[in-house]
Amino acid sequence: MIEPHRFSVRVSTGGRELATAYARTHRVEIGLSLSFDAEYPAVTALEQVLGAIGADLCCGLQRLAKLRRLEVDEVEAVVQAELDNPLVHLGVLGEEGSPEMKKVSIKVYVGSLEDESSLRALLAETRTRSPLLRTFEKAVALELEMRVVM
C-alpha cells in the first residue's frame, strides 16, 4: 500500500511572539493569529492564510493557463475574511460565538485578451483542482468573483 504524501512545515517561536515556519529549504515569519493594529509589525497567521488562498488561486490559474495555451498576462486576487465574532478571540467576557472565519470573499482580476468564457472555464477548473479553495469552501461561505482586465 502506498503511503499518502504528507506535506510538512516546522513552526517555532523561539520564545518570541513571532513564529518562523520552515518549509523544505525555505522559511517565513508569521505573527500572531490576527491583529487589529494597522502598525502591527508582522504578517499575521490569518493574513498568511488569506495570502495562501490567494496564491493557490492565482498561481493555479496562471499555471493552468500555460498548460491550456491561453495567454494570461497577470492574475491578481483580493482576499478578505470576516470572523464570526472577533471579540471572542480577544477574550471579551459575555461575548458569544466563535472566532472562526465565517466568510471569505475573493475577487480575482485576470489580465488577458482571451475570450471571457475560456477564462471562466479556466477559473472553474482551477477551483476544482485547488487544495485550499476546495477545503475552505466546505468550511466557510466562500465567494469568488472574477473580472477580466484587458
Next chain:
Amino acid sequence: MDKPVIVGAVLYDPKVSVIWDIIREFFERQRVPIDIAFFTSYELMVDALVKGDLDIAWNSPLAWLDSQRKTGGKCRAIAMRDTDRDRVSHIVVKKGSGIEKVSDLQGKTVAAGALDSPQAHLIPIEFLSKQGIDPQVKRFDLLVGKHGDHVGGEREALACLERGEAAATCMMDLNWSAWLGDGTINGNELEILATTEPYDHCVFTVRSDFALEREKRWLEALYSMTYDDPTHRQMMDMEGLKQWLPGRTSGFGALSRAVEALRFFGR
C-alpha cells in the same frame, strides 16, 4: 514587581483592544503591572467590580451610578480624562424647520440614541422633560449594554432627523464637532436648538476596600502619562485626552436625575 491590578473595560470594537495593549505596556514599564479584563457590557463589568473580581473598572457615567447603586455608595471615582469633564449634549434641529425654541418640540418626535446612552438619550430627554416637554421619543437601540460608547444609535438618530422623520435629535457635543468637521453633518442644514447642562463622562472606579497604597501607585503611574512626551502622545490621542485628572462625582447630577425620572434601573 507588584501583583497586577485588574482593570476592566467594555469592548465593542476589536480595534479598541489595541489602545488597551498600549496602556498595559505603559503600566508595565512603570512597574505597576495591570491585567485587563474585557466585558461585553457595563452591567457585567459592574457586577464583576461589585463581586471583587476586578480592582478598577473603566466605567461609563451610567456604570458609575450603577456601581454606587449596587454597593450602597461604596465606590470611589479615582481618575478621569480631561475630556470627560463638563461635556454637554445638544438638541439639534433642521434650519428653517420652524422649531425655534424648546417648547416648539411639544408633541413632536425627537430622535435619540440607545436606551442606555447617557449623552444621546437619558440626559437630553430628561432635559426636555424638565422643561415640560413631552416629545415622542424615537430611540435607536444599537448595541444596548455599551451605554452609547458605540455611536451607531446616535448616528441613526441623526439620519432620522435628516430624513425628516423627527423634528430634532440628541447628540454629544464631541460628536456634533467631529461630525461637522468630517462632513457627516452639513452645518448649512442643521443647527443646535438647545444644550444640556454640563455633565461628566467616563471614570475609573474602585470599591471602597481597594487598598489605598495600591491605588496611589496606580494613579502615580497613570498621572505620569504626559502629552508632552511624544511616546505617550499617541496613546493619549487614541484615548482622546490631553491629561488625566482626579475622578470627581460632582458631574453626575444630570444623569442621576435622568435615571430617576426615566426609572432606568427599575425598568
